[in-house]
Amino acid sequence: MSFQAEPEFPAxxxxxxxxxxxxxxxxxxxxxxxxxGAGLTVPALLVIxxxxxxxxxxxxxxxxxxxxxxxxxxxxxGFGNYVALFHDGVFIGSxxxxxxxxxxxxxPGIALALGLAMLLNRQFRGRAVACVxxxxxxxxxxxxxxxxxxxxxxxxxxxxxxxxxxxxxxxHNISWTGTQNLALNCxxxxxxxxxxxxxxxxxxxxxxxxxxxxxxxxxxxGAGSLSRFRHVILPxxxxxxxxxxxVQTMWSLRVFGVIYVIxxxxxxxxxxxxxxxAFEQSFEYLNFGTGSSIAIVVAVATLFxxxxxxxxxxQPRSKAK
Numbered sequence: 001m002s003f004q005a006e007p008e009f010p011a012x013x014x015x016x017x018x019x020x021x022x023x024x025x026x027x028x029x030x031x032x033x034x035x036x037g038a039g040l041t042v043p044a045l046l047v048i049x050x051x052x053x054x055x056x057x058x059x060x061x062x063x064x065x066x067x068x069x070x071x072x073x074x075x076x077x078g079f080g081n082y083v084a085l086f087h088d089g090v091f092i093g094s095x096x097x098x099x100x101x102x103x104x105x106x107x108p109g110i111a112l113a114l115g116l117a118m119l120l121n122r123q124f125r126g127r128a129v130a131c132v133x134x135x136x137x138x139x140x141x142x143x144x145x146x147x148x149x150x151x152x153x154x155x156x157x158x159x160x161x162x163x164x165x166x167x168x169x170x171x172h173n174i175s176w177t178g179t180q181n182l183a184l185n186c187x188x189x190x191x192x193x194x195x196x197x198x199x200x201x202x203x204x205x206x207x208x209x210x211x212x213x214x215x216x217x218x219x220x221x222g223a224g225s226l227s228r229f230r231h232v233i234l235p236x237x238x239x240x241x242x243x244x245x246x247v248q249t250m251w252s253l254r255v256f257g258v259i260y261v262i263x264x265x266x267x268x269x270x271x272x273x274x275x276x277x278a279f280e281q282s283f284e285y286l287n288f289g290t291g292s293s294i295a296i297v298v299a300v301a302t303l304f305x306x307x308x309x310x311x312x313x314x315q316p317r318s319k320a321k
Contacts, residue, residue: 059292059296060292062288062289062292063081063082063289063295064076064077064078064289065289066289067289067290081290082297085290085297090269090272090277091277091294094276094277095274097271097272098253098273098274100184101187101191101252101255101273102249102252102253105188105192106245106248106252110199110245110248112192112196112200113197113202113203113244114200114203116196116197116200117201118233120204121207131201131204134200134201135198135201136197137196138194142257142261145190145193145261146258146260147261149190150261153176153177153186155175155176156173158176160176161174177262177266178267180267180268180270180271183262183263184271187255187258187259187262187263187271191255195248195251199248202240203237203240203244205240206237206241207233210237214232215228218231239313242312242313243309243313246306246309249305249309250302250305250306253298253305254275254302255273255275256273256275256276256279259271259272259273259276260276260279265277265280274297274301277294278291278295278298279291
């Protein structure tokens, strides 16, 4: 029978007095890690602040000054440029056109994107290829999109008139961008063509996260397609849907490229939205004060719209708590 000798100096075990010291050391390490992580973000924040803050501050400064003959701001006028906007008929009209353009592109756009996402959520042959091809309109540069639709809408040789004449739907060429209302709707359609694919993929990703058990439970309970869409799909993708509305609204409020290429704000300011009017005042008439004030109005409208959508996202969570 053998006996194992105990070590002469047994390993020291942490006592209750040592545990607070260990906890303090761990907390200190966590704080150091947090400060280190925050320090790594400082260069990026400085770059973003310098790139973002300077143009915004300079635009605000320009909006508070009047212009000389050469177009350079010379005299401080306070909110005079903003007051003058409300007496400008073109500005008032551009507000209405911007609101109309936003409503026409956001509500039908999200509805079509959701329908397209639900179709792509089904399993069929060539589904992956369809998802890739669907990104082509969104990935196309905005200027290229405008040129494409400018050629399609051309009243003399545009493919749209050619197809409608061949089908017998019309009996003469139509000037699609020749009237104010028709031109604005044509530009809105071009915007929808470019933006719907991205929104559809965002909603498709949200639909793929809906658990299959919810669909099965709804079918067992006898829920139809409309009931499943209302009580299963919509509540589950609520937040991605609000995000899609937010992004689409921001893009519609700030639309510029397709309008500049297709109609240049015409005919008779029929497609002059707020963003395009700001460009026109600044770089065609050299009224930098007026143009900057319009740009600030667009920025503030976009900010409040974003806050409104965020409230819609936060309220359901607070009620759930």
